[in-house]
Structure formats: structure tokens, C-alpha cells
Amino acid sequence: MSLNFGISNISKGNHDSYKDKPVSKSLPLYYKDKSPFHPRNPHSKRKQKVFMLLKGFIYSLGLYIVYYLARNHLFSSSDSSHVFQIFNSGTPSWKTAQSEVRQAMLESWHSYEKYAWGYDVYHPIKEQGENMGPQPLGWMIVDSIDTLMIMDCKEEVERARKWIKDDLDYKFDYAVNTFETTIRMLGGLLSAFHLSGNDDVYLDKAVGLANSLHGVYDSATGIPYSSVNLKSGVGIKNHMDGGASSTAEAATVQLELKYLAKLTGEVNWWEKAEKVMQVLEANKPQDGLVPIYVNPDTGKYQGNLIRLGSRGDSYYEYLLKQYLQTSEEEPLYYDLYRESVEGVKNRLVRKSFPNELTFIGELDKGIGGPFSPKMDHLVCFYGGLLAVGATNGLSLDEAKQQKWWNEERASDFKFGEELTYTCYKMYHDVAPTGLSPEIVVFNEDTTKEHDFKIKPLDRHNLQRPETVESLFYLYRLTGDAKYRRWGYEIFQNFVKYTKVVNKHGEVSFASLSDVTSLNSDGSPKYKDNTESFWFAETLKYLYLLFDDENKLPLTEYVFNTEAHPFPKFHTNDHLKTGWRRKIDESVKPKIREKPVKGGAKPQIPQAQPVDDSIEKEVESALKENPKLAKDDKEGKKKKLNELVKEME
Template identity: 50%
Template sequence: MSFGLPQNVPDFASTARSVEDYMWSGSGNTSRHNSRRGNSSGLPLYKDKPITNQPGGRSKWIVFGIVFGLTLFGLYKYTSADESSEPRKLWFGGSSKQLSAKARQGLIKEAFLESWNGYEKYGMGLDIYAPVSKTGRNMAPEGMGWIVVDCLDTMMIMGLDEEVKRAKNWIMSNLTYDQDYEVNTFETTIRMLGGLLSAHYLSNYDDAYLEKAVDLANRLLPAFDSSSGVPYASVNLKTATGVQSHDDMGASSTAEVASLQLEFKYVSKLTGEALYWEKAEKVMEVIDRDMPDNTLVPIFINPETGKFQGRNIRLGSRGDSYYEYLLKQFLQTGNRELVYRQMYDDAMTAVKKNLVQKSKPNGFTFVGEFDSGPEGPVSPKMDHLVCFLPGNLALGATDGYPLHIAQRSSWTVTQASDMKLAKELMKTCYEMYKVTKTGIAPEIAYFNTADGSTEDMNIKWQDSHNLQRPETVESLFVMWRITKDPIYRQWGWEIFEAFRKYSRLEDGTGYTSLESVNEIPPRLRDNMESFWLAETLKYLYLLFEEDDSVLPLEKVVFNTEAHPFPKFNMDPLFKTGWKRSKPAPTRKKL
């Protein structure tokens, strides 16, 4: 594998690092993959020929047999000599169960290349791509680079140097954020700003990416110009105007306002400008000030008042990454900002007390929702989005270190409880795939909790679609890195094979979302989300990475769009600018 951590990594702890003092003015060899599975007969690369009774036929067949035998022997030696060629065995009838981790990585890279090459050929630069009809369109008038920027670091990790070169050329030649267009503050931050920052990091700090990132960050800053400091749902990139949501009575979603912090804090670290940091952390102070006593927050917040709206509480859509970033803010700055550790621990305690449930008859652990606040019943609905939680719990229990190392150092009751819950939820998320006809998970599942139930979960037809989401394989990657339990690789491979069987286009030009995971053959949705390339395939690829020094979890933190940033020291320029009234958490040791 050609990828590793960036060489000559700047010392973030050094007060002399020149880039920290740089003040921004405010302005802004892999060839195209060819499918080897176009053979509709299902035969390998050769075809059987019938035996004939022509004169000399026997002698010809003797010669043919000798040549054929030598050919097969040569192929055997070739594939045996190079483990990276193991995918070829599949074309000759081999079983994927026999493949090494390296060979499985090769097939995952192949899936990425099929998806990327189809997009590059038929829709390069377009923000929205339909792989079945091979059409697409832009969101902004001149495009946002939605797919190109989002998957750039995946190509870097996979060592796709030529593809990276072409993608960078497109970004530098075609991409501008000087457009009179309203963008979603959250999605643009995690995908575009996060993608550019990660590309800067993984490219050994190529400043071309940083210049684009800072230009975009400056255009996003006006979203924070509300009365409370809670960002508006949208922002106009050209007029520098924050825009309240046109729905939900003007409220922003909690996950969206509280999942900008990793990106903006990292911009501050790279530029030395405190403004980005201060804007992002102010949001957390406002949330904590108005937080309910049970520390589980509603999924809407008003940007003008800073008050929560509604009673719906969940760890699925509009709530998920708020809880994710509580922990990851703590990890990003070297475990220094204890205020976020406390908020995270309090939240997980409340989740375990209020929302964790068991299904019947098999007792799968799941996380439900409050439709009408903590006083009401728990809904047994669980989004696939909630499957980020097993990995997050494992990160929280170990700070990203291998489990056997973390357990040597002050292992506590809370850590043990979080790790146990992580394993149970990981099993449930896997079962959300196994319960369907295709082996691919639905968008939402409902769990049965009544006595006499014969099935643990139900899937409603309107929730049976699949968007190629990454959350389960994200958690599988984290669980594998931390525990080294091979079951997580096994589950991840089963999921990938299901995608390859049912969402891969027959012409080998890409993968698509599905209308229903309970129909065979499934109806194709004709849409490829950018996170298929940016997250799902990246996490699957890293799941089978044998070298744990590649993006080690104790040294990097992944944003909620799977863009890795290095952990860093806040000193000397930055500090946590607010305090909670509650003391920092203490953990009871086992």
C-alpha cells in the first residue's frame, strides 16, 4: 500500500510553527478500470470448446491439453506469487471466503474505481449523479465539487495517484465558491470544508487545498451571525448572509449546529486565527446553557433565541452527530477540553438509562427515540444512522487505543459498560443487514418489544430503501481496530458482498442506491450519494488494512463525513473559552 501518514508532519505543539502565525486576509499509477465481469455466460476468461470428430482431432486435443495444463500452472504460480492478485481467483471459480485481507482491499478498491470511473466519464464535476441513466446536475450554478472534493481523500488513502491528480486539476481549474447561492451550512462544512482540510493533511500539507478551505470557511462564517451565535441552517456564499431554515419554524437541527466544531477548530489551528474557533465553540456553550436536566436534547434549536424547539429526542437523523462530536472535540485537542468529555459521558449515561431497549424474542439491543419528550414512551424506531454509536462508544471507552492497552490504564466501570454496549449494538446493526432479502440494511427498522413476538424487527415499505450509508461499516472499522475481533471483518465483508451483488450495475460502471432491500431483484434508485465514495468504501477499505499505523485512531479523528484530521495541542494560541457549572467527570475504577 502506498499510503501512510504524511511525512514531515508539522509539530502542532511547537510555538514556532510558521503556519500558525499566517494571518489570512479573509479572501478567499492506476489506469482507468475495465470490468472483467462482462462475460454474461458466467464462464471464466476462456470458453469450453466442444469435442469434435474431425481428422487429427485426438492429437489436437492432446496438444491442447498440454498447453492448457501449462497455462493453468502458470496462472497458479502467478496468483500464488503475488497476493495482491488474489481477486483473479474469483474469476476462475474461487471462493471469496479464501481471500486475504489484502485481496479484499483490492476488490473494495475495484468497487471504488468502478464508481469513480463511471462518474468521471459521465458526470465529472456534477454535484448529483445518477449512475444508471448516467446523468447528473449541479446544486449551485457552477457546481460545488460535491462528489470530487468529498472522495478526494479516499483516493489518497487507496493510493490512486493518477485519479488524485485529475481530481485536483479539476478543483483548481473549475471550482469556485464565489457563487450567489444558499448552501446548507452543515453539509457544506462536513463534506466540502472537511474534504479540503483532509486533502491538505493527507497530501503532506499542500497549501493549494488549504487556500480553498479557508476561502470556503470565510464564506460559511456568516451562518453564525445569529442573535444567539447558533448558526443558521443555510448561508449565501456570495452575499455573506445567514439564512434561517425555510421549514421547522426557522429552527436549525441540533446535529447540524453542533457538528461544525472539528472543522472550524482545525481551520483555526492551521491559520492561527481564533475567530473560527470562537464561533464554533460558542454553539456548545449555548447548548449546554439550555440543556434539559436529563442531558438528552431535542433535535431542533432556534438560532435567534438559542432555545430548543419541540420534544423529539433521538440519536438518528438531526440528532446523531451532536453526540458524536461531543466525544470527538475532546479527542481532537488531546483530551484537554474536559467540558466535552463531561457532556459526552452525561449524554451516554442518559442514553443507557432512557433509550437503550431489548427486542423480542432474541434480545437485540437497540436505541429507541422519544417522540414527545422523556415523559412519553420510547418509540422502538431506530435509524441506520444510529449505527455510528457502537464505534463512538468504543472510541469513548478507549480514546482510540487498542482495548488491551486501554484496559491496563485505570479501566473504569463506565468504560467497561460503554464497551459492552458497543459490542451489543454492533451485533444489532449487523442484524439489520441480515434480516433483509438482499443482505443490505434499510434506512429505518422498528424493533418488537412485546411478549410473543416472532420477529425482532419490522421494516416498513417506505423505510426499506438503502442509500449506501456508511454508519455500520464505520463502526465495524473502529471495533476491529480497537478489539481485533475477526468477527467485525467477517460482518464487513458480508455487507460488501451484498452491495456488490445487488447494487453494482451490470455494465460495471458503478453502484447505485436501492428502492427496497426486500425485493429481489431490487429496483435501482439511480442515485449515488457522495458518501458512498467518501465514507462507505473508505471505511470498508480501512477495515481490511493490515497496517495499524495507517490513520491510527489514537492519532487522528475522523469527522462525521469520514475525513481524517490529526489530533493537535491547543497551546499556545487556543483554549476552551467557556466553563460548565458542573465539575469535570470522575470515573470509578474497576
């Protein structure tokens, strides 16, 4: 573990405070010189000088002993936050922390460049790469280039750009996963286009890739198939799960397709993204909670398993982010998001024993079935999502001044903070590495002492980003330095336990097979693999967590689920939601915002005007209501206006 960050600040902080404050309750020395009890014999000054030298030596020796014990005890612990709390009375140099993250990125990236350049997969221990198919997909380079741009790594960016321009070609006979290719490759190219100042190299490749993916949406319902052949453009059903597509995967292509439509003017991409959401919404899932599979032929959900972990997570994420991406001009998606949040609160949230950690469980057999206290590390994205959803990307203090701020949003933010603390504890409480496992099972049994347990098959760590992602959001929105301290603790444990140094002193970083134990020689239990999201997400979010310049402000950007930032934009006559929800009166009170104290009812920004279809729904409602039919004409007109306002 590097000590530079902590010690440089410890020394400065302690010395400054020592100069400004007396070292004991006794009076300063110049008062002693004037004391009436000061000795008067001729040797008193000499004796005083010797005494002061001896006192100074003893005092210095004591300080050194304290420092030595603290260094060996505290710095050997995985909880580096104690270092800040005990020694760092001033503000840590977060610029230094950010520099350390950049250095880790460059060291790791340079090893990839040397041993696996252009390959999709990197094995840092074997020091070799491989492709997923017959040709490279740019899995590492395309997914990581915007991180290099954000970190101002100009030479590395130029080499990556040249490879993308000269060597990347998506027209070959190979089936790729629709979701992963969209969020990593298409998302990476679109983000690089924006961050590069609109370099057409990236947009041209993005359009070519999107055209190769086009056929995946040619199902009977518009729900994308799970895979697609890049050469033929033909979509391929999942060969498992009865041909079903993952719900998260089907509903996590919208940010990318909508931004592509905005850049190119091709409305077709927008329509395909919207069609998926319209079909999914037509299922009217109870409490906004969806099963993790959907059938592309029927558009109906398949099975009952509900969770915010794998195959479910980013469905909920993109409900909010579609609303934010279009500058809050499509409130339909905010309604869907709010409905799902209430469902999560009511159905999936519990507290662990003994420390009452807030966690999100699973419903293996759907609503009404048994509750499982299992939580994937993937779920840790949700704390940051709740915080952004509560504030619309404004700081918490700014959000509280808005007319739309209410108890519901305050509750969401608090929920986000509690869940993020739980995710931090999934790192902090795991010995000896201080790194989170892939999955934990939380304890609700009052006879047991620990808040969660880790099953043998779930002990691995893939250097996932979700916890540091939420720390980034919460720091940006609150300015509370504890989120930075937690993030730095996690980062240092990544450095200590996932760093791989070869015989030439070259550094890589690898996943771990077990975070709960070490080898007999004290070395970590590595998995010989570096995931692309280590570069694309984990290090990016850590770098932005320690950033003091507000790069990529949340009021102007939305991050896709692979941490690729897209600028927000406005809708127009061609690029806007082409469908409306048929609101179920039984759930409407849950999805509309509650009045703030004082009686003022907040309005959803930029509500769309009522169209003919809504007027027909109102007329139908009037006909079906016998009581309303007996009202006089003025009464009917009044009721009609009230219904129209509600549906706005």
C-alpha cells in the same frame, strides 16, 4: 458475487490440512504394508494398487459433490460469513478483500469521471450528472478525494486536484446547507490538505469557502442558521420548523472550524465553534439528551423530540470527538459526552424480542413521554463511538492497563459491541438482499416472532456508512476478525445488489428503493443515484477495515462525521475552551468517572487550572451554606479546598 476471495483461500486451506492429517481413523498406508495380516499371494501388490486407485477416485468424487453442493447453496445465500466459518479454516486474505474494495471504488469512480465529471449529482443508470445550483460545488470530487489518496490512486487524485484548482469557485449566488457544506466540502478540503503533505491548493480553497460561510454565525446567539448564501455570506433561517436550526447541524461544525483555526491561526473560527457549544450547554438538558431543534435567535431548544437518528446524531458524536481532537486536553467535552451516554443508557436503550438485540429508540415527546422502538440506520454510528470513547483510541487491551479504565468504560464498550451486532443483523436478517433498510422498528411484543419490522416507506438503502464505520472501529480496537467477516459480507451484498453494469461493461453503484424484494426478473430495485458518501465514507471505512498497516491510527487521528480524517493536535493559550460549565450538583455524580476497584480515583487528563470565576462560585457556595458558615476557619479552608478539587 465474486468468488475469488473465498475460493482462493478454501483451496489452499483444505489442501494444506489434507496433507498434514490422516483422512480417516485407519492407520497410514505404510503401517498397512507392514501388517501381519497383509495378503501373501503374488498378486497382492497389483490388487492393492487397483484398490487404492478406485478408493482415490471415489474419495475425489465425494469431495467434488460436497464442494458443488456447498458452492450452490452457501454462495447463493446473502450470508457469506458462513463461507468463512465452514470452509475457511485458516485466516482469510484480507489484503485481497481490501483490493476488491479499491477496485469497486475505481470502477465506480471511473464511470463518474466519464459521464458526470465535475457535477454534484450522479445518476449511474441514466449515465448523466447535474449540479445542485448554477455552478458545481465539488460535491463528489471534494468529498471523495481523500478516499482516493488513502487508496493510493495517484492518477485519479491528480485529475481531481486539477479540477479543484482550476474549476472550483465558491463565490456565486446560491444558498447552501451550512452543515452539509461544512462536513463534506470544508472537511474534505482540510483532510486533503493534510493527506497531500500540506498542498496549499486545498487550504486556499478551504479558507475561501469558510469566508463564504462566515455570516451564518451572525445570529443573536451565535447558533448558526441552517443555510447561507455563498456570494453575500448572509445566513438564512430555516424556512420550516419555525426557523429553527437542527441541533446536530449546529453542533457538528466544531471539528472543522477548530482544525481550520489551528492551520491558519485565525482564532475567530475557534471562538465561533466554542460559542455554539456554550449556548447549547447553557440549556442544561436533562440527562444530557437534547431535542433535535434549536432556535438561533434565543439559543433555546425547540420542541421535545429526542433521538440519535437524523437531526440529533452527530451532536453526540462531536462531544467526544472535540475532546479527542485536542489530545484530551479539554475534559469539559468528555464530561458532556459521558453525561449523554448515561442518558442514552437510562432513557433510550431496550432489548428486542425474541433474540434480545440491543437497540436505541426515540422519545417523541421528550423525557417522561412514550417510548418509540424506531431506529434509523444512522444510529449505527453510535456503537463505534462508544468503543472509541471507552478506550480513547487505544486498543482494548491497552486501555484496560490505563489508570482511568473502570467499570463505566467497560460497560460503554460492551454496549458498543451489542449495538454494532444489532446493526449487523439489520443487514444479515433482511431477505433477499442482505442490505439494511433506512429505518427499522424493533419488536417488544412477545407474541411476535421477528426482532424488527420494516415499514414500506423505509425499505430503501442509500449505501450508508454507519454500520461499516462501527465495524472498522471495533476491529481496530479488538482485533476480532468477526467484524471483518461481517463487513465483507455487507460489502459483497453491496456488490451483488447495487452494482450497475452498462452495455459497455462499465461498472457503477446505485442506491436501492427496496431491500426486501427484487423485480420479477430477479434484478434489484434501483434508485438512480450514487451518494457522495458511498465514495467518501462507505468504501473508505471498508478499505480501512481490511487494512493491515494501521493506516490513520486512532491514537493520532479523529474522523469527522463525513469520515474525513483530521490529525489530533494540542491546544495553546489562544486555541482552547474559553468557557466553563456551571456544574449542577444533581448531575455531577453521573458525569465524573467512577473510582476503579481498589479505591484509586482516575483523573481526567490535562484538567485546566482553576480560574477566578470558579473561586467566586466557591465563595458563593460557602455563603449559601449555613452549616458551612458555622464552621471554624480551618474547617472552611478544608471545605474550600475540597470544592475546588471537585470542580477541577
